[in-house]
């Protein structure tokens with residue numbers, strides 16, 4: 143399963159490095175096109191927003207979106223990792239986890255197992 147992610151300050155990039163080998167991870171730009179099943183990992187920015195690059199990427203690349211993982215910082219309370227929830231709602235896919243900053247070994251184990259289960263059905 144491809145893991146597509148956006149990262150401005152590196153936390154999500156460090157998380158994804160623990161979740162997928164180099165050949166199975168893609169750092170998003172506005173020009174990225176994906177034509178096979180992928181899990182999206184997105185931070186939340188600017189008071190609960192989906193990052194603009196992620197929103198634009200999804201407008202033309204939601205067909206193969208299988209699931210989403212939200213990242214963020216718990217300091218943002220009710221808005222913690224809420225971009226992941228927004229993507230899940232907008233595109234009707236499961237939110238398979240929320241992770242603070244770059245995550246913990248426990249987060250890696252949980253997410254790798256959930257992505258393995260998704261691989262079995264996609």
Ligand SMILES: Cc1cc2nc3c(=O)[nH]c(=O)nc-3n(C[C@H](O)[C@H](O)[C@H](O)COP(=O)(O)O)c2cc1C
Pocket residue numbers: 148149150151152153154155185186187188189190191213214215216218221222223224242243244
């Ligand atoms: C201006 C700004 C706004 C943010 N807003 C939120 C937010 O609404 N919810 C949240 O959970 N985290 C928020 N964060 C925290 C980032 O999502 C968090 O630091 C994340 O790990 C950044 O991922 P990245 O390092 O991969 O870019 C915000 C950070 C900044 C700088």
